[in-house]
Amino acid sequence: MRQLVTTANGDFEVLQVREVPDLQPANDELLVKVKASGLNFADILARKGQYPDGPDKPCVMGYEVSGVITEVGSDVDDAWVGKEVVAITRFGGQAEQVLAKENQVHEKPDRLSFEEAATLPVNYLTAWVLIVVMGGLRKNESVLIHNAGGGMGLAQLDIAKHIGARTFGTSSKRKHDFLNDRGLDHAIDYRNKDWSIELMNLTDDRGVELITDPLGGKHWKKSYKALRSTGRLGMFGISTASSGSSGGLKTTLNLLKTVIGMPIYHPLPLLDKNRGVFGVNLGHLWHEGEKAQQWMKEILAGVEEGWINPHVDTTFSFDEAGDAHQFIEERKNIGKVILVP
Numbered sequence: 044m045r046q047l048v049t050t051a052n053g054d055f056e057v058l059q060v061r062e063v064p065d066l067q068p069a070n071d072e073l074l075v076k077v078k079a080s081g082l083n084f085a086d087i088l089a090r091k092g093q094y095p096d097g098p099d100k101p102c103v104m105g106y107e108v109s110g111v112i113t114e115v116g117s118d119v120d121d122a123w124v125g126k127e128v129v130a131i132t133r134f135g136g137q138a139e140q141v142l143a144k145e146n147q148v149h150e151k152p153d154r155l156s157f158e159e160a161a162t163l164p165v166n167y168l169t170a171w172v173l174i175v176v177m178g179g180l181r182k183n184e185s186v187l188i189h190n191a192g193g194g195m196g197l198a199q200l201d202i203a204k205h206i207g208a209r210t211f212g213t214s215s216k217r218k219h220d221f222l223n224d225r226g227l228d229h230a231i232d233y234r235n236k237d238w239s240i241e242l243m244n245l246t247d248d249r250g251v252e253l254i255t256d257p258l259g260g261k262h263w264k265k266s267y268k269a270l271r272s273t274g275r276l277g278m279f280g281i282s283t284a285s286s287g288s289s290g291g292l293k294t295t296l297n298l299l300k301t302v303i304g305m306p307i308y309h310p311l312p313l314l315d316k317n318r319g320v321f322g323v324n325l326g327h328l329w330h331e332g333e334k335a336q337q338w339m340k341e342i343l344a345g346v347e348e349g350w351i352n353p354h355v356d357t358t359f360s361f362d363e364a365g366d367a368h369q370f371i372e373e374r375k376n377i378g379k380v381i382l383v384p
Contacts, residue, residue, distance in 0.1 A: 045061070053092075074113050083165050139384045180206050185209040185246065186203050186251060192222060251269065276318070
């Protein structure tokens with residue numbers, strides 16, 4: 044079988060497609076023939092050597108796949124064989140075959156293509172934790188979604204709209220028409236305007252109850268200031284650290300600048316302002332498999348009910364992985380970028 048291997052830290056040329064022996068499931072594993080695999084910022088940061096949770100190189104990245112079960116171990120019900128599924132993986136997803144445990148696998152909704160289904164595990168699970176589990180967003184509250192035009196942003200928008208919240212989102216101007224068609228109430232052009240001034244104008248200087256922010260550094264300070272009383276800041280990602288295509292000195296300095304600019308939240312000001320802050324890292328929730336299973340069931344129910352609608356921008360083959368990385372780094376995508384074997 045073929046795997047997309049990140050051979051070392053560096054630019055796009057470190058991504059190589061390699062042939063390796065076919066996988067064999069252990070007693071408690073299922074073998075998935077991969078039809079589509081998600082590409083995320085974590086994969087890009089790992090390529091640059093800026094992802095502390097990434098495996099040692101050479102490695103195969105990829106947290107999410109869709110495909111068909113072709114074989115199961117002796118302890119797994121063989122009724123799984125032949126089923127179309129979506130699975131979350133702890134690396135290894137960008138390959139023609141993936142091994143997963145039964146609690147990592149869910150049947151693929153019929154109305155989704157394999158490419159659409161591969162968007163669910165990372166984007167929608169993270170969005171669910173940000174918006175519902177920890178963000179506690181309620182009907183008639185308001186939320187600001189940074190990078191609203193990306194795959195994660197659209198996932199959050201689907202969920203926030205279903206809840207009945209008023210939605211604001213930052214994005215480049217060229218994505219505004221698409222976001223308006225998806226139901227975003229207020230699109231803010233962060234490149235040509237100060238988003239915080241625009242947000243305050245739109246909310247009569249009150250701010251919003253929830254802000255989800257992957258930007259990191261000083262941006263988290265700015266988002267915190269834009270919270271309304273009882274507001275919550277959900278921090279995740281740190282996508283500004285991915286600027287620049289290589290893992291050289293420039294991107295290292297960008298990362299250090301981002302880290303140095305991060306705020307420290309003292310309990311007393313939080314008490315005085317009636318605000319909260321929290322962080323989400325899906326990669327650190329592997330020990331909470333039962334929770335993740337339940338969240339995924341609720342997401343899949345949303346797919347069946349029609350209020351979760353994954354959007355795939357572009358599909359690249361494994362051989363075009365460098366182009367796929369560049370496409371995301373240049374922020375060209377509206378929605379998810381998918382890799383196919």
